[in-house]
Structure formats: C-alpha cells, structure tokens
Amino acid sequence: MQYVDLHTHTSASDGTQPPAENVRLAAELGLAGVAVTDHDTVAGIEEALRAGRSLGITVVPGVEISTVSGGEDIHVLGYFIDHTDEQFLERLAELRAVRARRNEMMLERLNELGVKITMDDVLASLSKTADETIGRPHIADAMMRKGYVGSLAEAFERYLGKGGAAYLNPPRIEPATAVKWIMEAGGAPVLAHPGLYDQDELIPQLAEQGLAGLEAYHSDHSPEQEDHYRTIAEGLGLIITAGSDFHGERGGVVFHAPIGSRRAQIDVVHLLSEAAGRHDSGGPSPVRGREAEQHENT
Known part of the structure; x- marks a missing residue:
C-alpha cells in the first residue's frame, strides 16, 4: 500500500x-x-x-x-x-492582513496581562517574507524565550488558545x-x-x-x-x-x-x-x- x-x-x-x-x-x-x-x-x-x-x-x-x-x-x-492564480493570491493577502491585526490585538492583550511581548520579540528568530504568515505559535515561541511560559501547550492553554486570557477572534470570512x-x-x-x-x-x-x-x-x-x-x-x-x-x-x-x-x-x-x-x-x-x-x- x-x-x-x-x-x-x-x-x-x-x-x-x-x-x-x-x-x-x-x-x-x-x-x-x-x-x-x-x-x-x-x-x-x-x-x-x-x-x-x-x-x-x-x-x-x-x-x-x-x-x-x-x-x-x-x-x-x-x-x-x-x-x-492572481485573484487567489490577492484573497490570501487579505486574510494575512486580518491575521496580522489579530496578532497585534493579542500582543496588546498580553501586555495588559503583564506579559511584555512585542512584535519585534516575535520576529527576532524569524525570517519572513510578505507572502508568509505569522501566527499564535510564533507568539508562543517568544513567550517561551522570555520565560513567561514553559511550553507551547502552556502558552495556548493559559493565553492563546480558545478560552485563554489573550484569545481574540476578529471578523473573518465564512x-x-x-x-x-x-x-x-x-x-x-x-x-x-x-x-x-x-x-x-x-x-x-x-x-x-x-x-x-x-x-x-x-x-x-x-x-x-x-x-x-x-x-x-x-x-x-x-x-x-x-x-x-x-x-x-x-x-x-x-x-x-x-x-x-x-x-x-x-x-x-x-x-x-x-x-x-x-x-x-x-x-x-x-x-x-x-x-x-x-x-x-x-
């Protein structure tokens, strides 16, 4: 098989x-x-x-x-x-823009909670182009590097996953x-x-x-x-x-x-x-x- x-x-x-x-x-x-x-x-x-x-x-x-x-x-x-396909690529770019806004909103919430993480911290170990994406695991990586959490699972359970203290979900397509x-x-x-x-x-x-x-x-x-x-x-x-x-x-x-x-x-x-x-x-x-x-x- x-x-x-x-x-x-x-x-x-x-x-x-x-x-x-x-x-x-x-x-x-x-x-x-x-x-x-x-x-x-x-x-x-x-x-x-x-x-x-x-x-x-x-x-x-x-x-x-x-x-x-x-x-x-x-x-x-x-x-x-x-x-x-150019139209498809444009649509994906729109989705990445929404994702970028969500990341910023989550970082703002984390800072309010005393977790001092910036987008520069998130990008510190990354080499990203405009057509690639940044998501919650990258934020979790920065949190681990700065000692706020001990694992990816902890970052999602406490902060980034559904029900977490910094979880946010802005409007997206259906x-x-x-x-x-x-x-x-x-x-x-x-x-x-x-x-x-x-x-x-x-x-x-x-x-x-x-x-x-x-x-x-x-x-x-x-x-x-x-x-x-x-x-x-x-x-x-x-x-x-x-x-x-x-x-x-x-x-x-x-x-x-x-x-x-x-x-x-x-x-x-x-x-x-x-x-x-x-x-x-x-x-x-x-x-x-x-x-x-x-x-x-x-």
Missing part, C-alpha cells in the same frame, strides 16, 4: 521546517506523498514541488484557509489549487466563502479537523456549497470522532481524508503530531485531483463510494 499525509505545515506559516524538509521527511518515512497546507499562504509550495520531483514523491499543493462561523475558528483545506474561493482557484475544498468544532450542522451546509471532502482522520481526533466523521462523510458522499497536521518541533515536542501519524491511501489523492478538475471545469462533483475503504490511521 502507498500512503500520503494530507495535512502538514512549513516555515512558510507556523511550521518549523522548510517545505523541502517536510518532503524529505515524508520520503524518508516511506510515504508516497505529502501535502503542504500552510495557513493562508501558498509561499511554500514551489519549494515543496521541487523537492518532490527530486525525491520522487508526490507533493499535493494545498492551503489551509482561516474562517469564522458562530464566533469559532473554522479551517478549510484546499487541494490542487492553482497557487499562481467557511462557505473559503469553499467558493478554493473552487474558483481550481481546487478541491475539504473541511479540516471537524472534531475541533462543535458545528457538525455546518458539514451538510458546506457540502451543498461544493465541499469535496472531510478530514475524518486527524491527530487531535479520538477514535470515536474518527468513526463519527467517517460515517458523516460516507453519508454525504464526501472524500474522506487524513492528515497529521504536522507543524514541526517546538520545545522538544512535535506539534500536532509527526508526519505520517494520520495517513490515507494514495487513491485519495487521485479523488481530490479529480474533484479539483471537476470544480475547475464547472462540472458536477464526482460520485464517491469506496473512500471509507481507502484510509488507515496509525
């Missing part, structure tokens, strides 16, 4: 490894493919594609778009998007808009880690808007949740995907999980490619019947 990890992040967003390193690691682990799905940016895709060609491993060009529904963060993955943007960029939209939200009713709504798949297998899902979302996906005829959500290592801990810890058979890549092609041509979504047989999590 050949397997792929369909959800990884690189240093183009809040991962710690360059895109080529994610691809190298996936190849070293014996995976047939890996997706690069950075937050609100496609800046790492070209490097990953070059590494894939060099190593003989399939690289799926992707993105993870940040949206809000009911005041809650909802992430939509896009696979096989045209990462050179999930249906992200689905539309991904389709208009020739891609296949997939709802990321649905078990992290309390909005299952959103899944059939997005399916009516063109959602192609559901990430049933994710490193933060329990076995019960994986079964639950697999069943939902089967009922709606959605492609069932799997991904580790690998962000690299921080403070000696891999976040969220190692590459390959959640994986799908290579057939799923073909289904996503087909779905992207159908959307791009304006045709109907493909009929899917055997996706549930094509997944394995480890």
Whole structure:
C-alpha cells in the first residue's frame, strides 16, 4: 500500500521546517506523498514541488484557509489549487492582513496581562517574507524565550488558545466563502479537523456549497470522532481524508503530531485531483463510494 499525509505545515506559516524538509521527511518515512497546507499562504509550495520531483514523491499543493462561523475558528483545506492564480493570491493577502491585526490585538492583550511581548520579540528568530504568515505559535515561541511560559501547550492553554486570557477572534470570512474561493482557484475544498468544532450542522451546509471532502482522520481526533466523521462523510458522499497536521518541533515536542501519524491511501489523492478538475471545469462533483475503504490511521 502507498500512503500520503494530507495535512502538514512549513516555515512558510507556523511550521518549523522548510517545505523541502517536510518532503524529505515524508520520503524518508516511506510515504508516497505529502501535502503542504500552510495557513493562508501558498509561499511554500514551489519549494515543496521541487523537492518532490527530486525525491520522487508526490507533493499535493494545498492551503489551509482561516474562517469564522458562530464566533469559532473554522479551517478549510484546499487541494490542487492553482497557487499562481492572481485573484487567489490577492484573497490570501487579505486574510494575512486580518491575521496580522489579530496578532497585534493579542500582543496588546498580553501586555495588559503583564506579559511584555512585542512584535519585534516575535520576529527576532524569524525570517519572513510578505507572502508568509505569522501566527499564535510564533507568539508562543517568544513567550517561551522570555520565560513567561514553559511550553507551547502552556502558552495556548493559559493565553492563546480558545478560552485563554489573550484569545481574540476578529471578523473573518465564512467557511462557505473559503469553499467558493478554493473552487474558483481550481481546487478541491475539504473541511479540516471537524472534531475541533462543535458545528457538525455546518458539514451538510458546506457540502451543498461544493465541499469535496472531510478530514475524518486527524491527530487531535479520538477514535470515536474518527468513526463519527467517517460515517458523516460516507453519508454525504464526501472524500474522506487524513492528515497529521504536522507543524514541526517546538520545545522538544512535535506539534500536532509527526508526519505520517494520520495517513490515507494514495487513491485519495487521485479523488481530490479529480474533484479539483471537476470544480475547475464547472462540472458536477464526482460520485464517491469506496473512500471509507481507502484510509488507515496509525
């Protein structure tokens, strides 16, 4: 069997490894493919594609778009998007501007709480271009360097995660808009880690808007949740995907999980490619019947 990890992040967003390193690691682990799905940016895709060609491993060009529904963060993955599409790039730039404002708001709140962190502190160990993203893990890194927290988990639990003292969520696009943007960029939209939200009713709504798949297998899902979302996906005829959500290592801990810890058979890549092609041509979504047989999590 050949397997792929369909959800990884690189240093183009809040991962710690360059895109080529994610691809190298996936190849070293014996995976047939890996997706690069950075937050609100496609800046790492070209490097990953070059590494894939060099190593003989399939690289799926992707993105993870940040949206809000009911005041809650909802992430939509896009696979096989045209990462050179000018309109799509402009839209991602708008999302990064919202993310930048959120970062500033969180830093202001942290300072009010006595956690004296500036954007210069956050950027001190980073080398970022305008088309890359800065997120909460980077703020957490600065907090750890200055001794305010001992780990990434502590930073999110106490301050940066949902319910944390400095958590803020400014207005963003809705999930249906992200689905539309991904389709208009020739891609296949997939709802990321649905078990992290309390909005299952959103899944059939997005399916009516063109959602192609559901990430049933994710490193933060329990076995019960994986079964639950697999069943939902089967009922709606959605492609069932799997991904580790690998962000690299921080403070000696891999976040969220190692590459390959959640994986799908290579057939799923073909289904996503087909779905992207159908959307791009304006045709109907493909009929899917055997996706549930094509997944394995480890």
